[in-house]
Amino acid sequence: MGHHQKREKLLPEQITAAFLTKINEIVQLNKLSSKFLALAVPDYLTHHERKGLMDSLLIARENSTEKYGVQLVNESAAIGLDYGFYKKNEFPEK
Numbered sequence: 001m002g003h004h005q006k007r008e009k010l011l012p013e014q015i016t017a018a019f020l021t022k023i024n025e026i027v028q029l030n031k032l033s034s035k036f037l038a039l040a041v042p043d044y045l046t047h048h049e050r051k052g053l054m055d056s057l058l059i060a061r062e063n064s065t066e067k068y069g070v071q072l073v074n075e076s077a078a079i080g081l082d083y084g085f086y087k088k089n090e091f092p093e094k
Contacts, residue, residue, distance in 0.1 A: 012052060013055045013056045016056035016060075017059035017063065021059075021063045036070075036071075037061075037068055038070075039053065041073070041075060050072055054070070
């Protein structure tokens, strides 16, 4: 990869961390709260792939001015939580 006339090899974790750092900058520019970051991952990822993503999250957190908690969540659990959070107003009160 070339950057400012330098050639260097980057690990996948470093590239993912750069992407997550950019996402965090967008969140901060829009003045959104970012006290906690949960990243939904597919169920089929192996332990090593999940560890690589977690390493990326930790690198991105270190690059951030704000410190926040990080966690990986299975995609199916994230879908269930999303449904529960955003559809709860549609359920009748008992």
